[in-house]
Amino acid sequence: PRPRPVWPRVLLKISGEALMGDQGFGLHPPTVERIAREVKKAHDLGIEICLVIGGGNIFRGLQGSAQGMERASADYMGMLATVMNALGMQSALEGMGVFTRVISAIPMDQICEPYIRRRAIRHLEKGRVCIFAAGTGNPYFTTDTAATLRAMEMNCDVLMKGTQVDGVYDSDPRTNPDAKRFDRITYDEVLTRNLKIMDASAIALARDNNLPLMVFSLHQPGGFAEVLSGRGRFTIVE
Numbered sequence: 420p421r422p423r424p425v426w427p428r429v430l431l432k433i434s435g436e437a438l439m440g441d442q443g444f445g446l447h448p449p450t451v452e453r454i455a456r457e458v459k460k461a462h463d464l465g466i467e468i469c470l471v472i473g474g475g476n477i478f479r480g481l482q483g484s485a486q487g488m489e490r491a492s493a494d495y496m497g498m499l500a501t502v503m504n505a506l507g508m509q510s511a512l513e514g515m516g517v518f519t520r521v522i523s524a525i526p527m528d529q530i531c532e533p534y535i536r537r538r539a540i541r542h543l544e545k546g547r548v549c550i551f552a553a554g555t556g557n558p559y560f561t562t563d564t565a566a567t568l569r570a571m572e573m574n575c576d577v578l579m580k581g582t583q584v585d586g587v588y589d590s591d592p593r594t595n596p597d598a599k600r601f602d603r604i605t606y607d608e609v610l611t612r613n614l615k616i617m618d619a620s621a622i623a624l625a626r627d628n629n630l631p632l633m634v635f636s637l638h639q640p641g642g643f644a645e646v647l648s649g650r651g652r653f654t655i656v657e
């Protein structure tokens with residue numbers, strides 16, 4: 420039999436910006452496909468996978484409200500942006516033969532499934548990738564918080580955060596060559612040093628519920644599957 424994966428059920432959080440490629444805005448289908456291929460490699464190992472994708476490549480509530488929109492309306496627009504990203508990812512994954520469900524916190528039955536916790540768990544057990552859309556369904560939250568919440572509701576072993584770099588650093592390694600990298604760090608250290616992995620409420624929620632967090636690079640081909648097999652480079656926050 421195949422060796423059991425170290426992390427049998429995971430939630431991968433990616434920001435909307437990871438999907439925009441060099442365009443600087445929106446969805447870049449070849450980039451979406453590249454990330455979908457990463458997800459497929461992990462799925463092929465028999466790992467149960469949840470996805471939460473942000474919406475920052477299309478619309479951010481805070482930006483809208485800074486420009487005079489009502490904050491709640493702007494946030495709903497941000498949530499709708501995540502639905503578009505989820506559909507883009509669904510299309511890429513299904514094109515590779517991976518079965519998926521897009522599951523929205525805000526019901527929109529013609530487009531995707533509404534969120535029903537036990538039904539989502541059943542999808543995972545059947546090997547379908549669950550793509551959670553519309554964040555938490557509430558304004559004033561972020562998709563980082565949504566990712567943490569869904570990871571706990573789905574009993575995930577770990578929350579994976581795919582980023583531009585191979586772990587957590589004390590400053591941005593792309594601008595500071597002396598940046599120090601951590602193999603392991605505590606939630607409290609992330610909060611007190613104000614390290615920008617995820618927003619503070621998401622980190623605190625993960626801490627209070629002992630949900631381990633792994634930060635790794637989305638740019639290393641096969642990196643997601645490697646990290647899940649216990650190899651590869653990542654920082655673990657616990």
Ligand code: UDP
Nearest residue numbers: 435473474475480494497554555560561562
């Ligand atoms: N959003 C929200 N509630 C949620 C999740 C998201 O109101 O539970 C809105 C919020 O306006 C946010 C936008 O959706 O700016 C896009 O999500 P986010 O900024 O988290 O995306 P990312 O930075 O990960 O691309």
